[in-house]
Amino acid sequence: MSELRYNPLLGEWLATATQRQDRTFLPPPDFCPLCPTKPGHFPTEVPEPDYDVVAFENLFPSLKTDPDVPAIEPDGMYDVRPNKGVCEVVLYSPDHNTTLAAEPVEKIHKLVKAWRHRFAELDSLDFINYVFIFENKGEAVGVTLHHPHGQIYAYPFIPTVVARELARCLEHHKETGGCLICDIVAKELKFEKRIVAENEGFAAYIPFFARYPYETHITAKRHLQAFTDLTGREECELAEILKQVLSAFDRIFNVSFPYIMAMHQRPSDGAGYDHYHFHIEFYPPMRTANKLKYLAGSEAGAGMFINDTLAEEKAQELKKLVEPVQWKTRT
Amino acid sequence: MTDSGPNTQCDPTPPTARRITLKDGRYMIFFEFEEAEQRAEQPDKGLSAEPSSDKTDV
Numbered sequence: 426m427s428e429l430r431y432n433p434l435l436g437e438w439l440a441t442a443t444q445r446q447d448r449t450f451l452p453p454p455d456f457c458p459l460c461p462t463k464p465g466h467f468p469t470e471v472p473e474p475d476y477d478v479v480a481f482e483n484l485f486p487s488l489k490t491d492p493d494v495p496a497i498e499p500d501g502m503y504d505v506r507p508n509k510g511v512c513e514v515v516l517y518s519p520d521h522n523t524t525l526a527a528e529p530v531e532k533i534h535k536l537v538k539a540w541r542h543r544f545a546e547l548d549s550l551d552f553i554n555y556v557f558i559f560e561n562k563g564e565a566v567g568v569t570l571h572h573p574h575g576q577i578y579a580y581p582f583i584p585t586v587v588a589r590e591l592a593r594c595l596e597h598h599k600e601t602g603g604c605l606i607c608d609i610v611a612k613e614l615k616f617e618k619r620i621v622a623e624n625e626g627f628a629a630y631i632p633f634f635a636r637y638p639y640e641t642h643i644t645a646k647r648h649l650q651a652f653t654d655l656t657g658r659e660e661c662e663l664a665e666i667l668k669q670v671l672s673a674f675d676r677i678f679n680v681s682f683p684y685i686m687a688m689h690q691r692p693s694d695g696a697g698y699d700h701y702h703f704h705i706e707f708y709p710p711m712r713t714a715n716k717l718k719y720l721a722g723s724e725a726g727a728g729m730f731i732n733d734t735l736a737e738e739k740a741q742e743l744k745k746l747v748e749p750v751q752w753k754t755r756t
Numbered sequence: 757m758t759d760s761g762p763n764t765q766c767d768p769t770p771p772t773a774r775r776i777t778l779k780d781g782r783y784m785i786f787f788e789f790e791e792a793e794q795r796a797e798q799p800d801k802g803l804s805a806e807p808s809s810d811k812t813d814v
Contacts, residue, residue, distance in 0.1 A: 472778070473786070478771075481784035538771050539787045657768035 427487055428495035429581075431504035437585040440508055441496070442487035451569060454521055458484075459572035461519045471516070478539045479516040480577070486512035488578060509552055511579035513543065518573050524562070524681055525573060526671035530750050534664035541652040541660070544690065547579040548653070554694040555580045555587060563683025565710045565717055575686070583692045590689065591701055598700035606702030610644050619740040622669045622747045626662035629670050631740040636730035638712045638739050639677065641670055644704035650691035651703055665750045667705075673746040674709065684709040 427442045449458055458470045471479060482490075488510025499505040517525055517536060525533065540558055547556045560575035561568050583591070597605035613619050613630040621641060622629040629643045643666055645659065655663065674682035685708040691698035712718045712733055723729045771787040778784055 470778075471784070472776075476786055477789060478787040479784060480787070481778070482782035484782070535771065535787065535789050538789070542770060542773055542787070543785075658766045660768070661766040 426496050427489070427493045427508040428497070429506040429508050431506075433502050433504075435585070438506075438580075438582055440487040442485075442508070444485060449569060451564075451571070454571075457521050457570065457572050459514070459516055459570055459574055460521050476516065476519050478518075478535055480513050480539065480543055483512035483514050483576070488512050488580065506581070510581050511547055511550070511553065511577070513547075513577040513579075515539065515543070515558075515575045515577060516572065517575065521572050523573050524671075524675075525560070525575075525667070526675050526681070528573075528668075529753065530664050530668045531753060533667050534661055537652075537655075537660045537664050537667075540688070541655065543577055544652045547577065548651070548693040550579065550693075552581055553579045555583045555692045556690065557584065557587075558688040558690075560684075560686040562686070563681065563710075565683040566685050579693075583694070586687075587689055587692070591692070591698070594700045594702070604648055604700060604702050606644060606704060607648050610646060618737045621673070621740050621743045622666055624662045624666055626659040627666045629666050631736040631743065633736060635736040635739075636724075636732055637708050637710070637718055638732065638734040639674065639682075639707070639709040639743060640736075641674075641707045641709075641743070642704055643667065643670060643707075644702065649703050650698055650701055652690065654703070668750050669747045670707070670743075672748065673743050674707075676746040677743065678711065678714040680714075682709060683711060 426444065427440060429438050429440055431438055452458065456467060460469050461471050461474050461476055462469045463474055470481070470484060488508050490509070490511055492507035492509040495505045495507060497505055515536075517523070518528060518532070525536075528536075544556050544558065547553055557578045557580065558575065559578070594605045597603065597608070601608075609632065610628050610630075613632065614623070614628055619630045619633065620628060621631060626647065627643055627645055629641055631640060632642050643663070645655075645663075647659070649655065671682075674684065687706045687708070688703075689706065690703050691701050710717045710719075718733075723731055769790060771789045774786040774788060776784050776786070
């Protein structure tokens with residue numbers, strides 16, 4: 426049973442999804458539902474013995490193309506909508522034990538192309554207003570399946586975090602005629618000390634306003650709004666800088682580094698968003714080798730994050746761990 | 757700063773999106789990629805930046 430309920434106090438939608446209480450939770454590797462189905466073994470969700478990259482509708486979705494009947498009727502200020510939308514899972518590899526960071530840059534390049542495909546298709550659906558591509562990695566951020574995968578939520582509304590960014594970008598555009606995120610990238614590149622990695626198409630940095638010790642943003646240098654605006658070379662450059670940043674994350678504490686990866690693209694409601702700018706945000710919860718950053722009173726109850734570190738110092742620490750990317754095939 | 761990828765890796769050839777329907781009606785899309793070496797052997801093949809799959813049926 427699922428539905429969308431509106432929070433009139435915060436002005437945002439939330440989903441109820443009671444069926445998700447029963448979803449698969451940290452199964453042993455031999456019974457991973459996201460591995461390929463091998464002959465003679467138990468049938469997984471993927472009915473083929475091998476794959477490269479796969480996307481499919483989530484078995485336990487909070488948003489559905491054929492939505493549920495809401496459990497409760499709207500009542501004046503308490504608005505309720507069917508949970509119409511799409512939830513997809515994107516499998517990065519048939520190898521249960523790999524991670525995005527451990528994959529070669531060529532594989533990450535393939536994934537960039539798959540993300541582009543999924544964005545283009547979901548963006549074209551008339552009941553979708555926002556396509557959100559993301560990954561939850563590690564038990565520290567609540568994963569229930571260790572198999573390397575990301576997710577896509579296609580919402581029938583523009584979610585709150587993106588809506589706030591859009592509003593700020595529009596204000597900045599009206600005030601200056603420019604793009605706020607272009608200006609942030611230019612400022613970070615000029616300051617240099619918060620830059621983690623850079624190539625012709627993208628910059629990776631721990632922003633001035635980072636809320637987490639290793640919060641890293643990867644932003645297109647060219648003013649563009651979505652995956653579908655990338656050139657072929659920019660697809661490669663994005664794969665390269667993702668490989669560099671993710672590999673550096675794993676070197677910080679010599680562990681498979683947990684994170685939330687959030688891809689912020691323009692909405693899909695058909696309106697113009699030239700004032701917005703494609704970027705990827707990483708929220709890693711680790712602040713030391715054995716301590717996590719929790720969302721406690723000030724963060725969860727008031728919205729003010731307290732960062733126990735300086736972005737300038739953490740960026741320099743992370744930058745030292747960045748290594749060049751080598752492609753296997755050369756011309 | 758980085759070692760730029762070779763041209764054959766950076767062309768905009770989209771993957772082939774092979775779509776199947778699972779027993780419970782959900783769709784599943786297998787992305788299949790033409791390797792750079794294969795493309796180099798097929799220089800006349802047209803390239804497109806748009807998805808190669810047919811329109812969604814969701």
